[in-house]
Each structure stands twice: as C-alpha cells, then as structure tokens.
C-alpha cells in the first residue's frame with residue numbers, strides 16, 4: 001500500500017496544515033491563536049459535523065499570510081504524499097478565505113505553484129491546482145474569484161466548490177460552473193457529503209461537473225448508482241473524513257465496496273488529512289480493514305485514481 005502508485009484527487013491544501021506548522025506560522029506572522037499548543041489544538045478536533053469542522057479549519061487558515069507560508073504548506077504536503085506513493089495530487093485550494101485576510105492572490109498562487117514545480121523535480125510527484133469556491137458565499141463571489149485568478153489560468157487545472165453544503169445546493173452555482181467550463185477548466189463539486197442525493201444529481205445535471213467530491217449520499221439511491229456507473233462518474237470518497245464528521249459512524253458499512261461492485265469508479269482520498277487523522281494511505285488502510293478489500297480491489301482503487309484524474313492520457317504513460 002505504501003508504495004502502490006496512486007493519485008490523490010480530493011485533498012484541500014489548507015486541510016494539510018499540521019498543528020505544529022499552524023503554531024509555527026502563527027508565531028512567525030505575529031498572530032494569536034485560541035490554542036496554546038499542538039495538543040490543545042488537537043483536542044479541538046472532536047468535530048460534531050461539517051460546519052463545526054469548518055469553523056476550526058477557517059481559524060487555521062488565518063495563520064497563512066505570506067508567499068512562504070503557502071509554499072511551505074504545499075511542499076510539506078507534496079513530500080508526505082510522495083512518500084505514500086502518490087504520483088499525482090490534484091489539490092483543492094480556496095483563495096477566498098485568504099483574500100478576506102488581505103493576502104494577495106499572487107502570493108497565494110505563487111507560493112503554491114513554486115512548490116509544485118520544486119516537488120516535480122525533487123520528488124517525482126505531479127501537483128495540480130483546483131481552485132475551489134465557497135458555497136456559503138454568493139455565486140457573484142465565485143464569479144469574481146474566476147476573474148481574479150484569470151492571470152493564473154495556465155497554472156490552474158480546474159475548479160471546485162466546497163464549504164457548508166446544506167442549504168447551498170450546486171444549482172446556486174450553475175453560472176459559476178458554466179463560466180469555468182467556458183474558460184476550459186476541468187470541474188468537480190462537493191455533493192452528497194452532508195447534503196442529499198439530489199445535490200449529486202444537480203451537480204451533474206445543472207452544473208455538468210465531471211467529478212463528484214464525496215457522493216456518499218448517492219449510494220442509497222439505486223437509480224443514481226446505476227447512472228454513475230453507466231456514465232462512469234468518478235466519486236472522490238474520503239472515509240476518515242466521513243467518519244470524523246459523522247457522515248458515517250461505522251466504516252464496516254461504508255458504501256465504497258458496494259459502489260465499486262456496482263461499477264462506479266470510486267477513489268479513496270484524505271480530504272483534510274491533518275484534521276481527520278490520516279493521509280491517503282491511512283484512508284486506504286481504514287477501508288481495506290473495515291471492508292475486507294482484496295489486493296485486487298485495492299489495485300482497482302489506485303487505478304481508478306489515475307483514470308478518474310484530470311491528467312491528459314500522455315501524462316499517465318508509465319503509471320497505468
């Protein structure tokens with residue numbers, strides 16, 4: 001598992017911020033945090049659900065201020081991922097929180113893309129950037145974000161949509177996804193994490209996204225499962241995240257294997273590894289254990305991660 005080549009398709013860069021680094025960045029930027037030690041911070045990681053998690057996560061985002069912070073965050077993740085056999089990482093990143101704190105977009109994306117370029121050389125890992133809008137904000141904000149990142153168009157592979165799901169259906173962002181598609185971005189949308197299966201349908205029908213982040217709720221709806229299989233829509237599932245946010249309370253009943261058996265291209269990912277107690281391999285291990293996956297099934301998951309990625313076919317030569 002450790003060295004099995006794989007892609008990670010659903011990881012939020014901000015969610016890779018380890019407690020020690022959060023403390024270090026706060027100190028070097030002269031910022032106060034509500035927690036005085038990494039252990040005190042870890043104690044705050046007993047989440048009741050997505051919104052409760054997001055409030056801690058957005059507090060953590062406050063410490064990231066300089067180009068060096070974004071660079072160091074990205075480097076730390078890419079090095080860890082490479083050590084776990086990740087050859088390609090499609091990383092979600094939400095600039096809006098940092099724009100609120102006055103961090104220029106060029107410092108954010110400059111730090112991240114420098115780290116991507118360095119890790120390609122030093123660790124043989126391909127990092128790709130997916131800019132993610134916050135669904136608790138307005139669609140006008142999301143469209144403004146597209147305008148703001150346009151100078152970085154050639155360094156951004158795609159766009160996504162995250163943050164508080166309930167009450168913020170994908171259809172609220174129909175024009176955002178249409179505009180993104182018009183600019184040639186690849187598209188993915190969080191749906192069916194805490195929200196209902198109908199949000200998965202909306203993401204596909206109204207927003208026409210290519211991939212679904214989570215998609216957990218779809219598993220309960222047989223005709224939707226059939227459709228995901230027929231249309232080969234990749235789901236980027238995140239078992240430890242779903243456990244820690246009480247989307248599921250028992251991984252032995254996690255629908256990953258049932259979806260795989262039904263022909264849906266499912267993948268295993270970490271979401272916010274520093275907050276949810278594991279990087280990608282810990283997520284593979286958790287489902288392998290809980291669901292008794294065979295070696296062949298684990299290999300299928302790894303293969304799905306490449307075929308479900310937004311890589312060009314020629315980029316996958318040598319890994320598939």
Ligand code: ES4
Pocket residue numbers: 012015057094132134162163164190271272
């Ligand atoms: C999320 Cl915006 C965002 N960041 C990290 N994890 C998430 N889960 C849902 N939305």
Ligand code: ZN
Pocket residue numbers: 010012162190213271
């Ligand atoms: Zn996510």
